[in-house]
Amino acid sequence: MKVVQELETRMHPDSVAGFRLVLAEARVTDSILLPVRAMERMVAPVQWMLRRVGEHGIRLTQAGYLPPAVVVEASTQLDWGWPVTASRESHFLPLLELRAHLRSVGLLRVSKGMLLQTSRGRALVEAPRDLWWHLARTAHQSRDPAESDATRLLLLLIARRGFDEAELFKQLLALSLETIGWVRADGAPLSSDAAFNLVLPKWRLLRRLGVFDAGTSSYTRWIVTHGGAAFARAALQSEV
Known part of the structure; x- marks a missing residue:
């Protein structure tokens, strides 16, 4: 089962249609077309x-x-x-x-x-190409299920490339986590900052691999590179 398919199995039924629309916008089933030189730079x-x-x-x-x-x-x-x-x-x-x-x-x-x-x-x-694929396929792995799910959802937002405002990334991440059952201990929704804290180490790793444009990105703007979007799609095509 693909990563995105597994997420859908745990999603509230009312959220499935919107989730599938995001999947289509993120082109997660597209073939991964990235020059080896770009992969070499990332790894x-x-x-x-x-x-x-x-x-x-x-x-x-x-x-x-x-x-x-x-x-x-x-x-x-x-x-x-x-x-x-x-x-x-x-x-x-x-x-x-x-x-x-x-x-x-x-x-x-x-x-x-x-x-x-x-x-x-x-x-x-x-073997930079094979190394790139290995890093993509394992990007979401974590001993913490919440971190793993949050990373998968972050990768989906990265693959979509529809915006670059960091706060919007965080807000959508928090909402997405809620749709698959992640909330605070008291049942309240996660804040955007709490959601981001779940993926902060992974976000820093992705940034250093060139998923975000280091020259123009900041803590308020996350500009996804072409290679970064490809990396996210490759990660989402992996098997659970």
């Missing part, structure tokens, strides 16, 4: 991390972080616009979140204090 941070780990791995600090030399190297190699120069991974949130995500989607692992590539990571590091 570049992930390739850098996998290559840096390499076949021999990286020994982590006693606290379980990347060593300072690797963090400094990452801060110069990865153009993320981080406001301060960091030498500790705990002070470099983008790197910390990227490493955690690559572990969660089966590309990196930790064994006996060493950060290592998995067999899948080794297979995909020099």
